[in-house]
Amino acid sequence: MLSSLARWSLCSHVCHCHFKPRSFSSSSSSSSSSSSFHFSPWSGLQAWRRSPLNENRDWGPNGPEPQLFSTLSAADDEHDARIGEASSLAELGSLVLSTSDPLIKSRLSHLAYSRWRRENLPLGQFTPPTRPARPEQPKLVSPKDIPDPKKSGLPLNAYLLHNLAHVELNAIDLAWDTVVRFSPFSEILGEGFFADFAHVADDESRHFCWCSQRLAELGFKYGDMPAHNLLWRECERSSDNVAARLAVIPLVQEARGLDAGPRLVQKLVGFGDNRTSKIVARIADEEVAHVAVGVYWFVDVCRKLDSPPDSTFKDLLKEYNVELKGPFNFSARDEAGIPRDWYDPSSSGSLDKRETNDQKKQLRAVRERLASIIDLEGENCELTR
Numbered sequence: 013m014l015s016s017l018a019r020w021s022l023c024s025h026v027c028h029c030h031f032k033p034r035s036f037s038s039s040s041s042s043s044s045s046s047s048s049f050h051f052s053p054w055s056g057l058q059a060w061r062r063s064p065l066n067e068n069r070d071w072g073p074n075g076p077e078p079q080l081f082s083t084l085s086a087a088d089d090e091h092d093a094r095i096g097e098a099s100s101l102a103e104l105g106s107l108v109l110s111t112s113d114p115l116i117k118s119r120l121s122h123l124a125y126s127r128w129r130r131e132n133l134p135l136g137q138f139t140p141p142t143r144p145a146r147p148e149q150p151k152l153v154s155p156k157d158i159p160d161p162k163k164s165g166l167p168l169n170a171y172l173l174h175n176l177a178h179v180e181l182n183a184i185d186l187a188w189d190t191v192v193r194f195s196p197f198s199e200i201l202g203e204g205f206f207a208d209f210a211h212v213a214d215d216e217s218r219h220f221c222w223c224s225q226r227l228a229e230l231g232f233k234y235g236d237m238p239a240h241n242l243l244w245r246e247c248e249r250s251s252d253n254v255a256a257r258l259a260v261i262p263l264v265q266e267a268r269g270l271d272a273g274p275r276l277v278q279k280l281v282g283f284g285d286n287r288t289s290k291i292v293a294r295i296a297d298e299e300v301a302h303v304a305v306g307v308y309w310f311v312d313v314c315r316k317l318d319s320p321p322d323s324t325f326k327d328l329l330k331e332y333n334v335e336l337k338g339p340f341n342f343s344a345r346d347e348a349g350i351p352r353d354w355y356d357p358s359s360s361g362s363l364d365k366r367e368t369n370d371q372k373k374q375l376r377a378v379r380e381r382l383a384s385i386i387d388l389e390g391e392n393c394e395l396t397r
C-alpha cells in the first residue's frame with residue numbers, strides 16, 4: 013500500500029495530476045477524517061458484480077429479452093473484427109469511444125465487455141480519444157436551443173424517449189472514458205474499479221438499445237431532434253482528476269437520473285404510453301447500481317487519499333462549479349448509498365438536531381442517575397447515623 017501511495021504522489025506530480033490529493037486536504041472544510049467515515053454500500057452491489065452477461069437487449073411484449081434477429085452489414089463485420097483483435101480492456105473501450113454510429117457503438121460496447129469477461133483479457137493501458145466519436149445527427153446545440161416538446165415535431169412520448177436515448181448514449185461513453193482514461197492507475201485504483209465501470213458501460217448500451225427500439229416502434233429514431241452536449245462537458249472537465257470524475261458523473265449526473273425517473277414514468281403513463289413507461293421504469297431501476305458504484309469508488313479513493321469523503325465531495329462540487337438541484341428522490345438515493353447530508357443541506361441540519369436531541373437525552377439520563385446515587389447516599393447516611 014505504501015508503494016502504491018508513493019507512486020500515486022509521483023503520478024500526481026509528474027502527469028498533471030490525475031488524483032490531486034493535496035488539493036483536497038488543503039480546501040477540505042470538514043473535521044471528520046476518511047477513516048471515521050461510515051457508509052452503507054448498496055445491498056445489491058455484490059450480486060450485480062457477480063451477475064452473468066446480460067443478453068436481454070430487446071424489449072419484448074413482457075419486458076427485456078434476448079435479441080433473436082440481427083442483420084449485420086459488412087461495416088458491422090469490420091467493427092466486430094477490430095473488437096476481436098483488441099488485446100486489452102482499455103483498447104476495447106477506446107474502440108467503442110472512437111465509434112460514431114450510435115447503434116454500432118451500443119453493440120460494440122456489449123461485444124467489448126463480453127469479450128473481456130469471457131476471455132479474461134488484461135486491463136492494459138490506452139489513451140482515449142479527446143472526445144468520443146458522434147454521429148452527424150442529432151445536432152448538438154446549447155441547452156436553451158433545445159426545442160420544447162410542442163415545437164420539437166415529436167409527440168411527447170418520443171420527445172422524452174429521445175432525451176433519454178441521448179443520456180444513455182452519453183453514459184456509454186462516460187463509463188468507457190473512465191475505464192480508459194484512468195487505466196494507467198490500475199495499481200492504485202484496483203482492477204475492480206475498471207470491472208465495475210466496464211459493466212456500467214454494458215448496462216448503458218442495453219438501455220440505449222431499448223430506447224432506440226421503442227423510438228423505431230413509434231416511427232422515430234435517435235437524431236430526429238437536437239440534443240445538448242452538457243453531459244460530455246462535465247466529463248471533459250473532470251478528465252484530470254478521478255475523484256472529481258466520480259463526484260461529478262455518477263454522484264451528480266447519474267443521481268439526477270434517479271430523481272427524474274419516477275417523474276418521467278408518470279408523464280408517460282399520463283400520456284397513455286405504458287410500454288415506454290415500463291422501459292423507463294426499468295432503466296431508472298437499473299441506474300441505482302451505477303450511482304452505487306460511483307459512491308463505492310468515491311469513498312474508496314477518498315480513503316486512499318486520507319480525505320474525508322463528505323467534505324471532499326462538497327469541495328469538488330464547489331471547485332467544478334456543479335450545482336445540486338432537487339427535488340431529490342431520497343429513497344432511490346438512500347438505496348444507492350449516497351449519504352443525504354452530501355447533497356441536501358436541510359438533512360445535515362436535521363442530523364445536527366438529532367444529535368443534539370440524543371445528547372440532551374444522554375445528559376438527562378446522567379442527571380437522573382446522579383440524582384438517584386445522591387438519594388441513595390443520603391439514605392445510607394440516615395441509616396448509619
Ligand SMILES: [Fe+2]
Pocket residue numbers: 180183215216219295299
Ligand atoms: Fe442508463
